[in-house]
Amino acid sequence: xxxxxxxxxHKITKRGQNVTFRCDPISEHNRLYWYRQTLGQGPEFxxxxxxxxxxxxxxxxxxxxxxxxxxxxxxxxxxxxxxQGDSAMYLCASSSSDTQYFGPxxxxxxx
Amino acid sequence: GQQLNQSPQSMxxxxxxxVSMNCTSSSIFNTWLWYKxxxxxxxxxxxxxxxxxxxxxxGRLTAQFGITRKxxxxxxxASIPSDVGIYFCAGVSNSNSGYALNFGKGTSLxxxx
Numbered sequence: 001x002x003x004x005x006x007x008x009x010h011k012i013t014k015r016g017q018n019v020t021f022r023c024d025p026i027s028e029h030n031r032l033y034w035y036r037q038t039l040g041q042g043p044e045f046x047x048x049x050x051x052x053x054x055x056x057x058x059x060x061x062x063x064x065x066x067x068x069x070x071x072x073x074x075x076x077x078x079x080x081x082x083x084q085g086d087s088a089m090y091l092c093a094s095s096s097s098d099t100q101y102f103g104p105x106x107x108x109x110x111x
Numbered sequence: 112g113q114q115l116n117q118s119p120q121s122m123x124x125x126x127x128x129x130v131s132m133n134c135t136s137s138s139i140f141n142t143w144l145w146y147k148x149x150x151x152x153x154x155x156x157x158x159x160x161x162x163x164x165x166x167x168x169x170g171r172l173t174a175q176f177g178i179t180r181k182x183x184x185x186x187x188x189a190s191i192p193s194d195v196g197i198y199f200c201a202g203v204s205n206s207n208s209g210y211a212l213n214f215g216k217g218t219s220l221x222x223x224x
Contacts, residue, residue, distance in 0.1 A: 004153075006153075031209060031210070033209075033211060033212075040216065040217075041214075041216055041217075042115075042117075042199050042201070042214025042215055042216055042217055043154065043199075043212070043214050044214070045211040045212065045213075048209045048211060050209060055209055056209060056211070059211075091153050091154070093153075093212075095210065097210075098141070098142040098144075098159070098161070098203050098210050099142075099144065099156065099159045100144070100156075100210070100212060101156060102146070102153035102154045102156075103153050104152050104153045105151075105152065105153045107151065
């Protein structure tokens with residue numbers, strides 16, 4: 001396993017469209033995290049899973065954001081009715097302890 | 112999440128110079144992590160610190176976990192052009208959701224040959 005992977009790497013969409021991003025964690029990691037990063041800022045925590053259970057989702061930015069990890073392996077992050085303010089880098093990380101390893105991110109541009 | 116103050120915001124140095132950057136918080140953290148991020152990529156873990164007072168090295172990089180558990184620093188010795196990037200500190204506390212990371216705003220490092 002070479003690390004955390006994310007797909008797609010780039011997504012351009014029109015305002016109002018729905019988008020879905022996928023994250024494949026390091027295989028032996030039971031925790032999976034989603035972060036958002038805007039220009040000039042550090043990553044901002046959104047939500048996390050332990051195995052298939054989503055144990056924290058209060059930091060999701062709005063009810064347009066949702067995440068799943070149905071089998072405790074890969075995860076998806078969906079944004080419905082995208083807005084221009086959703087343009088950012090969406091990062092996934094996985095861990096089995098305090099130390100998190102990040103994927104390359106998905107760059108979302110909303111026109 | 113808790114706010115981490117990272118300084119300096121940017122540094123412009125010559126190849127071969129040593130670099131020092133730090134991170135402070137008003138809250139206590141149980142773990143400090145340092146990451147490097149290149150443009151368009153995800154953060155890459157450099158050093159992880161788990162105990163107050165711990166000093167850890169990774170090649171030319173050295174980081175310390177402050178005794179108060181509210182600060183950490185990262186030193187880079189004999190900088191080279193590939194050290195260019197943004198360096199982030201991140202803290203983990205027991206109160207966090209599943210060890211979610213709190214990040215600083217980053218230190219942008221530029222190295223001239």
